[in-house]
Amino acid sequence: MTDQTIHTITIDKVDIMDGGMKSYKQDDDSIILITRDDNTFHAFDGKCPHAGADLGTGLRCGNRVVCPWHHATFDSTDGSLLEPIATHGLTQYELTDNGDSLTVNTAVTLNKAVENNKLSDTHTLIVGGGGAGFMTAHQLRNSGYGGQITLITKERSAPYNRPLLSKAFLAGNMPEEKLLLGGADWAQKNNIEVRLNQTVSAVLPNERTVVINDTNDTSQNISADYLVVATGSEPIVPPIKGAESDGVYTLRSMEDAKAIKAASHDKNIVIVGTGFIGMEVASALSQAGTPTSITVIGQTNRVMENIVSETVSNALIKLHEDNGITFILGDTVNTITNDNKQVSGVTLADGTQLDADMVVLGTGVSPRTELLAEVNDPDGVQVDSHLQLRNGVYALGDIAKADGQLGRLRIEHWRVAMQHGLVTAAAILQDDSVESLESRIPFFWTMQYGKSLRYSGHATTPDHNILFGKPDALNYIEYYFDDEGEDSRATAASTLGRDQELVAFSELLRRGIAPTRAQINAGFDIIAQAQALSR
Numbered sequence: 001m002t003d004q005t006i007h008t009i010t011i012d013k014v015d016i017m018d019g020g021m022k023s024y025k026q027d028d029d030s031i032i033l034i035t036r037d038d039n040t041f042h043a044f045d046g047k048c049p050h051a052g053a054d055l056g057t058g059l060r061c062g063n064r065v066v067c068p069w070h071h072a073t074f075d076s077t078d079g080s081l082l083e084p085i086a087t088h089g090l091t092q093y094e095l096t097d098n099g100d101s102l103t104v105n106t107a108v109t110l111n112k113a114v115e116n117n118k119l120s121d122t123h124t125l126i127v128g129g130g131g132a133g134f135m136t137a138h139q140l141r142n143s144g145y146g147g148q149i150t151l152i153t154k155e156r157s158a159p160y161n162r163p164l165l166s167k168a169f170l171a172g173n174m175p176e177e178k179l180l181l182g183g184a185d186w187a188q189k190n191n192i193e194v195r196l197n198q199t200v201s202a203v204l205p206n207e208r209t210v211v212i213n214d215t216n217d218t219s220q221n222i223s224a225d226y227l228v229v230a231t232g233s234e235p236i237v238p239p240i241k242g243a244e245s246d247g248v249y250t251l252r253s254m255e256d257a258k259a260i261k262a263a264s265h266d267k268n269i270v271i272v273g274t275g276f277i278g279m280e281v282a283s284a285l286s287q288a289g290t291p292t293s294i295t296v297i298g299q300t301n302r303v304m305e306n307i308v309s310e311t312v313s314n315a316l317i318k319l320h321e322d323n324g325i326t327f328i329l330g331d332t333v334n335t336i337t338n339d340n341k342q343v344s345g346v347t348l349a350d351g352t353q354l355d356a357d358m359v360v361l362g363t364g365v366s367p368r369t370e371l372l373a374e375v376n377d378p379d380g381v382q383v384d385s386h387l388q389l390r391n392g393v394y395a396l397g398d399i400a401k402a403d404g405q406l407g408r409l410r411i412e413h414w415r416v417a418m419q420h421g422l423v424t425a426a427a428i429l430q431d432d433s434v435e436s437l438e439s440r441i442p443f444f445w446t447m448q449y450g451k452s453l454r455y456s457g458h459a460t461t462p463d464h465n466i467l468f469g470k471p472d473a474l475n476y477i478e479y480y481f482d483d484e485g486e487d488s489r490a491t492a493a494s495t496l497g498r499d500q501e502l503v504a505f506s507e508l509l510r511r512g513i514a515p516t517r518a519q520i521n522a523g524f525d526i527i528a529q530a531q532a533l534s535r
Contacts, residue, residue, distance in 0.1 A: 007107035008105050013100055018036055023055060032044075032046050033055050033090070035065065037077075042079075043095040044091060049088055061504075069452065070443070071506060072086035082435075093108065093110065119147045119429065125228065127203065128152075128228075131181075132228075133230040137190070141192070143426070149190075149192045150195065152210070153196060160254060166284060167284060198214070199213055201213045205372065205375060205393045208227040229381075229399070231371060231398075235364075249361070251277055263358055265290045267291050270354060273297075274362075282294050287449065293326065294326070296326070299331070314471070316448070319451065333359075367398045369381055381401060383403075405440060413444040441458075458491060459491045466521065476497070479520055486516065487516050490515055491514070503530070504526040511533065
């Protein structure tokens with residue numbers, strides 16, 4: 001490969017295998033991605049638009065180019081977005097065939113402008129400004145929807161990247177303005193009315209109408225042709241005596257994160273809970289270097305106990321301990337003590353007393369389903385694989401108990417919420433080319449001390465598992481099964497450091513042909529199988 005000018009790159013065809021892809025890093029830190037099918041080639045910006053991963057280090061399975069980091073997926077022929085967590089497709093470049101070589105001209109892009117002329121006389125009303133609500137509005141516009149879009153949120157901020165609150169933001173590595181989804185001018189640029197700091201008091205699904213109460217206790221009814229309810233979740237505050245004390249925090253919103261960040265300086269912090277929030281807050285505050293001490297308290301002897309095996313849990317505990325975190329496991333907080341209403345300590349069930357200046361409760365969330373109380377299941381709103389509750393009414397994100405590849409599930413993950421937005425936008429536009437949830441699987445990740453643990457699928461327990469690698473060295477992949485049967489197919493997998501293997505597993509799981517316990521134990525080549533079967 002040689003540089004011809006500042007904008008053109010020449011590539012030998014023989015470097016790229018049929019049905020494959022290859023990335024080329026440039027001196028200016030840009031990356032060119034080339035895909036090949038027979039003698040047809042395509043050229044793209046090779047950095048994932050979500051977080052900049054080199055897509056060439058991911059995996060191509062059929063027409064799907066899958067990012068190794070967060071499994072955003074793009075069409076190998078035109079770069080269009082097939083799966084979030086990215087919010088748009090790849091920039092495609094002009095390519096000239098020279099016989100034995102190709103010339104890529106990065107100064108000329110081939111992406112076609114979308115004309116917003118579909119359903120122009122309709123109104124879509126979205127309740128909730130999280131990942132699901134944002135992605136619905138964003139994908140509608142990206143797909144040519146020309147109607148009115150109104151997004152109502154009780155938040156004071158326009159839609160933002162919630163997962164980064166407990167990661168980069170709390171660690172002090174990312175400013176607030178960088179969290180805004182689509183940038184500061186997203187709503188204006190896409191002609192979307194965002195109504196901040198407004199509370200919806202009722203949803204009338206049969207009328208596709210919501211009731212909004214303003215600060216003057218007056219109400220307003222808004223109706224629409226399409227109603228999308230994506231109200232998300234709220235933190236669970238357990239019945240701990242003293243939980244109402246000043247200095248007790250939960251983390252869900254931007255305001256929560258800013259409050260915790262501001263209060264953490266020179267404090268002895270107790271974190272209650274060893275799930276994602278508890279572990280990420282411990283990591284982020286440790287990296288920020290602002291607290292005096294951090295102690296994590298968990299009910300069981302494992303962290304992330306519903307997700308990973310005891311061996312992986314122990315490796316995560318060691319990672320945190322190496323960074324100065326103290327764990328008290330197998331115990332619970334009975335009382336949060338206070339001095340003039342300000343937190344002064346905690347008392348555990350075994351009588352142990354700990355000094356504490358602030359307490360962060362990472363004790364789970366519950367879905368905000370009350371607006372659809374008349375139609376919801378106790379564990380979420382029952383919707384189909386297109387997130388439809390009834391004609392023109394959709395429920396998505398954390399509140400949705402939706403039909404999908406792995407059954408009817410309610411899953412509280414950001415990428416799942418964005419999948420819901422993608423599918424809902426297609427359902428409104430009646431675009432059958434976009435796959436429903438029946439062809440999609442859950443995926444999430446947690447970032448701790450710069451190490452990213454990624455998880456695909458859904459398992460009822462992590463204890464029926466097969467583990468490869470060394471979790472202590474932060475290099476492993478672990479497969480999970482619903483039982484111990486040799487012919488049982490894996491339903492989920494997690495990894496640190498083996499990204500291509502997890503992508504391959506995800507693609508096989510998505511197609512309903514995840515490997516069995518017997519196959520994995522026999523040395524199944526999961527990467528080769530995913531590439532072969534997906535073609």
